[in-house]
Amino acid sequence: xxxxxxxxxxAKALGAEAxxxxxxxxxxxRGIEVEIxxxxxxxxxxxxxxxxxxxxxxxxxFGPMTPADVSALFEDGHEKALGLTDELDWMKRQTxxxxxxxxxxxxxxxxxxxxxxxxxxxxxxxxMTAEAIIDEVKLSGLRGRxxxxxxxxxxxxxxRMAHADRKYIVCNADxxxxxxFADRMIMEGDPxxxxxxxxxxxxxxxxxxxFVYLRSEYPDAIAVLSRAIEIARAAGVxxxxxxxxxxxxxxxxxxxxxAYVCGEETSLLNSLEGKRGxxxxxxxxxxxxxxxxxxxxxxxxxxxxxxxxxxxxGAEHYANFGLGRSKGTIPLQIAGNVRHGGLFETAFGMSLGxxxxxxxxxxxxxxxxxxxxxxxxxxxxxxxxxxxxxFGYEEFDGQxxxxxxxxxxxxxxxxxxxxxxxxxxxxxxVESCGKCTPCRIGAVRGVETLDRIAxxxxxxxxxxxxxxxxxxxxxxxxxxxxxxxPVMSALRLFPEEFGAVREAAE
Amino acid sequence: xRHSHPTSEDLQALIDAQMPLEGPxxxxxxxxxxxxxxxxEAALPLIAETLNLxxxxxxxxxxxxxxxxxxxxxxHVVKICRAEACQSMGAGALSDAxxxxxxxxxxxxxxxGRVTVEAVYCLGLCACAPAAMIGDRLIGRADAARxxxxxxxxx
Numbered sequence: 001x002x003x004x005x006x007x008x009x010x011a012k013a014l015g016a017e018a019x020x021x022x023x024x025x026x027x028x029x030r031g032i033e034v035e036i037x038x039x040x041x042x043x044x045x046x047x048x049x050x051x052x053x054x055x056x057x058x059x060x061x062f063g064p065m066t067p068a069d070v071s072a073l074f075e076d077g078h079e080k081a082l083g084l085t086d087e088l089d090w091m092k093r094q095t096x097x098x099x100x101x102x103x104x105x106x107x108x109x110x111x112x113x114x115x116x117x118x119x120x121x122x123x124x125x126x127x128m129t130a131e132a133i134i135d136e137v138k139l140s141g142l143r144g145r146x147x148x149x150x151x152x153x154x155x156x157x158x159x160r161m162a163h164a165d166r167k168y169i170v171c172n173a174d175x176x177x178x179x180x181f182a183d184r185m186i187m188e189g190d191p192x193x194x195x196x197x198x199x200x201x202x203x204x205x206x207x208x209x210x211f212v213y214l215r216s217e218y219p220d221a222i223a224v225l226s227r228a229i230e231i232a233r234a235a236g237v238x239x240x241x242x243x244x245x246x247x248x249x250x251x252x253x254x255x256x257x258x259a260y261v262c263g264e265e266t267s268l269l270n271s272l273e274g275k276r277g278x279x280x281x282x283x284x285x286x287x288x289x290x291x292x293x294x295x296x297x298x299x300x301x302x303x304x305x306x307x308x309x310x311x312x313x314g315a316e317h318y319a320n321f322g323l324g325r326s327k328g329t330i331p332l333q334i335a336g337n338v339r340h341g342g343l344f345e346t347a348f349g350m351s352l353g354x355x356x357x358x359x360x361x362x363x364x365x366x367x368x369x370x371x372x373x374x375x376x377x378x379x380x381x382x383x384x385x386x387x388x389x390x391f392g393y394e395e396f397d398g399q400x401x402x403x404x405x406x407x408x409x410x411x412x413x414x415x416x417x418x419x420x421x422x423x424x425x426x427x428x429x430v431e432s433c434g435k436c437t438p439c440r441i442g443a444v445r446g447v448e449t450l451d452r453i454a455x456x457x458x459x460x461x462x463x464x465x466x467x468x469x470x471x472x473x474x475x476x477x478x479x480x481x482x483x484x485x486p487v488m489s490a491l492r493l494f495p496e497e498f499g500a501v502r503e504a505a506e
Numbered sequence: 507x508r509h510s511h512p513t514s515e516d517l518q519a520l521i522d523a524q525m526p527l528e529g530p531x532x533x534x535x536x537x538x539x540x541x542x543x544x545x546x547e548a549a550l551p552l553i554a555e556t557l558n559l560x561x562x563x564x565x566x567x568x569x570x571x572x573x574x575x576x577x578x579x580x581x582h583v584v585k586i587c588r589a590e591a592c593q594s595m596g597a598g599a600l601s602d603a604x605x606x607x608x609x610x611x612x613x614x615x616x617x618x619g620r621v622t623v624e625a626v627y628c629l630g631l632c633a634c635a636p637a638a639m640i641g642d643r644l645i646g647r648a649d650a651a652r653x654x655x656x657x658x659x660x661x
Contacts, residue, residue, distance in 0.1 A: 013646035045633035178589030184630040257571035274531030276570040336594035341633030409591045
């Protein structure tokens with residue numbers, strides 16, 4: 001009997017290890033030989049720990065499991081039986097390209113990785129010129145999944161054409177945005193996918209060294225990815241001669257130290273170099289002068305982890321999914337006050353309302369949805385009036401919002417929107433790197449101004465609007481520049497909570 | 507974690523072990539903190555000397571990052587997420603209850619040195635909020651009673 005129990009940290013946080021212990025104990029008691037295999041999460045976080053039992057028909061899912069539910073696994077008719085995992089609505093409706101293997105395989109089995117299509121992309125890339133590799137990425141239409149949505153192929157090409165003795169591939173795994181966990185899930189659930197993507201980037205850009213800058217708040221991801229790098233190195237996927245190609249590429253994990261701003265690429269590079277994580281002015285672009293002053297690709301985890309499937313199945317296959325200039329798929333992360341929270345990978349274009357109401361099943365509290373914050377703490381709030389908006393870069397931009405890293409945080413009608421606006425400013429004040437004045441001073445003044453508004457001083461509202469404009473136009477990076485998104489959207493959508501009439505906000 | 511006071515040789519050995527890395531300062535600070543629970547002031551001149559930096563520069567880097575401590579924390583560190591997804595599921599009330607029961611504020615340590623409570627901004631458990639972490643144990647759908655119970659069981 002083979003039983004799969006996820007080792008994803010969300011599953012662990014919901015008791016997966018206790019379930020593993022209970023399975024062992026029950027198997028011993030019954031004298032049955034049970035193989036407990038570990039996988040990543042399938043993304044149905046509301047069902048975690050989601051245990052799967054292998055049967056001749058396929059893997060049968062049970063969840064959410066507690067130790068008390070374990071003994072019935074060995075009998076017929078379990079009350080938490082969900083049926084075949086592959087047949088679950090949540091799984092069937094997805095287009096899993098980047099997350100194809102996540103939850104299916106043992107994250108640390110290179111053999112299983114290869115058996116499910118892994119390394120096919122890298123092998124194909126090895127037979128291509130660097131220029132052809134870049135063209136493939138350009139053709140796929142892949143855009144930076146960290147939030148900015150910059151075309152990945154163009155960034156790579158800039159690095160490829162730069163002249164230098166050394167170049168770097170840096171993976172931004174500083175996933176600090178609330179509501180996002182796709183990077184964590186793939187690093188814990190299919191780490192070889194990221195390694196393969198970085199190796200392909202290395203071949204395309206003539207870079208031989210990669211860094212994954214991984215936040216310290218993700219100890220499980222650090223452990224799993226570090227181990228996967230060792231395994232990949234031992235198997236010759238990384239090292240002086242990548243899969244016998246004659247090209248060298250190796251990589252290491254660097255652990256962050258709790259600074260949110262280090263998710264900004266130039267601040268990340270300073271931190272990687274051992275400096276204060278302050279933002280650098282651009283130009284020079286990191287593609288020309290990045291890590292240690294050398295040409296550097298800085299890409300988000302999901303951008304890099306999507307590269308292998310583009311090479312495995314072809315750029316055109318990938319580009320055929322999506323909407324307009326938002327090509328391919330996006331791993332939606334549905335979070336906060338929502339009944340069915342988790343990760344759902346799908347082509348761009350689904351409407352916000354469908355994501356929240358249909359996939360998410362509405363709020364966990366059962367109350368009405370008041371607002372959805374999309375794209376992390378620097379993303380705008382959207383109200384149910386905007387639920388028709390299709391999920392795409394340009395479509396959200398048209399709503400004065402952004403998709404960011406595709407995290408959606410749902411709030412019910414008990415949310416205090418003035419309080420959330422204040423929190424956005426407070427967070428910016430805590431996390432500001434201090435380099436530019438609009439962010440460093442503006443965020444503190446923003447908290448004070450919102451406190452005045454909360455105390456009933458409606459005259460402070462124009463001041464807040466003015467301050468937000470200054471921060472938006474004058475900040476060096478997205479921290480100060482985008483903090484006005486949640487603040488202004490809260491004011492625009494819920495002016496009555498700011499003691500203003502709707503006209504004043506518009 | 508070693509709790510004894512490190513000698514200069516102990517610290518220098520930790521520093522030297524990271525020197526083959528490109529950009530070794532953060533790995534050095536992490537290694538020292540992992541070994542001693544904080545970065546003792548005595549480490550700063552050694553790091554500065556080895557990296558050819560001023561002590562002010564090393565202090566500047568160390569103080570920039572929330573993770574690095576000048577003094578050891580309590581025996582148990584509780585991190586409670588304050589970010590939006592957790593707030594939408596009642597993280598505010600959760601942290602209020604935990605802090606009130608322990609009689610401390612954010613970043614504070616109980617008088618007996620047992621528990622430190624710190625804010626964290628996202629543990630990536632946003633679909634099972636609110637989230638907390640005690641030591642290296644993650645807790646999803648955390649509530650005050652659960653955190654109390656975990657701490658009761660700990661010395």
